[in-house]
Ligand SMILES: Nc1nc2c(ncn2[C@@H]2O[C@H](COP(=O)(O)OP(=O)(O)OP(=O)(O)O)[C@@H](O)[C@H]2O)c(=O)[nH]1
C-alpha cells in the first residue's frame with residue numbers, strides 16, 4: 364500500500380456523460396490529480412444512458428482513439444460502471460488499458476494515503492466490500508454455489524472481510540481516547556466538516572494557536588513528500604486522517620479537529636469505514652461546516668444541503684452548527700448576496716447565521732470565532748477562596764480554563780467571577796471548597 368508519489372503519473376483519459384450540457388469535469392480532474400496521475404484528454408457526452416456499453420459504440424471508438432493517440436494507460440469514468448459495462452469498456456480499449464470508475468478511484472486515493480494501520484485496514488475493508496458484489500455478479504451463476512465454498516474467491520473475500528471487521532473492533536480508536544482525555548481536561552471541542560477542497564485545513568491553520576501544535580496519534584508524519592506537495596497543490600483529500608490543534612477562542616481553550624472531506628457519490632461503505640471522522644462531528648461542542656461559495660450556485664446549494672443532511676444523520680444538534688461560506692473574495696457582490704440568501708434558507712433556524720468569509724485572506728474570521736465561541740457550553744460561577752499561597756494555584760487554573768470576568772482581592776479572601784465549561788466550573792468549585 365505504498366503512496367503513489369513514488370511512481371510516475373499515469374496518462375489518464377477522463378470520461379464523463381451527462382444528461383444535460385455543460386458536462387463539468389473539474390472535480391473528476393482533481394480526483395485524478397489527487398491520485399497522482401495526469402489528465403491528457405477528456406471525452407464527454409451529453410445524452411441519455413446507453414446501458415450496455417455505457418457510452419454507445421461510436422463514443423467508445425472515439426475514446427479508444429484518444430487513449431491510443433495520447434498513449435494513455437488509464438481511463439477514468441466519472442460515474443459508476445456495472446461489472447458488465449466495465450468489461451465492455453475495457454475490452455474496447457487498446458490492450459493493457461486500465462478502466463476505473465469514480466468509486467474505485469476514490470478507493471485508490473484513500474488507499475494510497477492511509478497512513479496508519481487502522482486507516483489501512485479501514486480502506487481495505489471498504490475495498491473488499493465494494494468488490495464483493497462485483498465478484499459475485501461476475502461469477503457464472505451455475506458455479507455460484509461452489510463459489511461460496513471454502514477455497515473460492517468469493518469465500519476468500521468474505522472471510523477476509525470478517526477477519527478485518529474483527530481486527531478493527533479490537534484496535535482502539537485513538538481519537539476516542541484523545542477526546543475523552545481532553546474533555547476531562549476542560550477543552551471545548553470543535554470539528555471542521557465539509558466537502559473536500561472547501562477550505563477546512565485553511566481554517567484550521569487560521570484558528571490554531573501558534574506554537575501549540577497538538578496532534579492526534581493518527582497524524583501523518585510531518586515533512587513527508589506528500590505533505591510538501593499537498594501544501595502547494597490544489598489537491599483533494601489533503602486531509603485523510605483527522606488532525607487536531609489547540610486554539611484559543613476569546614479566552615476559551617479549545618481543540619479544533621480537521622476531518623476528511625466529503626465527496627459526491629462516495630462509496631457508501633467508505634463513508635461508514637471513515638465514520639470516525641463523522642463521529643468527531645457528533646462528539647464536538649461545535650461543528651463548523653465549511654462550504655465553497657465559489658462553486659456554481661447550483662453546486663453550492665446541493666453541497667450545502669448534502670452536508671447538512673450528513674450532520675443531521677450524525678445527530679449533530681442544529682444549535683451547534685456554524686456555517687462558513689468560504690472563498691467569498693472570489694465572488695461579485697451579487698453572487699455573494701445569492702449565496703448568502705440560499706444558505707440562510709437552507710441552514711436550520713437554530714443554527715448560526717451563515718458567515719461569508721475568505722479563510723485564505725482572513726476576512727471575517729473574527730465573526731466566525733465569535734459565533735463558535737457563543738456556542739460553547741457555558742455557565743457563570745463565583746469562587747471564594749482564602750487569600751493564601753495554596754489558593755493561588757487555583758486562581759491561575761481559573762485563568763487557564765475559564766474566562767475570568769473579575770477578581771477581587773478583599774483582605775482575607777479572593778473572589779473570582781468567571782465563565783466557563785460547566786464541567787470545569789464544577790471541578791473548580793469542588794477544589795475551592797476543599798481549600799476552605
Ligand atoms: N480563493 C480562495 N481559496 C481558498 C480559500 N480558502 C481556501 N482556499 C483554497 O482552497 C483549496 C483547498 O483548501 P483546503 O483548506 O486544503 O481544503 P480542505 O477542505 O481541507 O480540503 P480536503 O483536505 O481535501 O478535504 C486550497 O488551494 C486553498 O488555498 C479562500 O478563502 N479563497
Ligand SMILES: [Mg+2]
Nearest residue numbers: 563564601602
Ligand atoms: Mg484538508
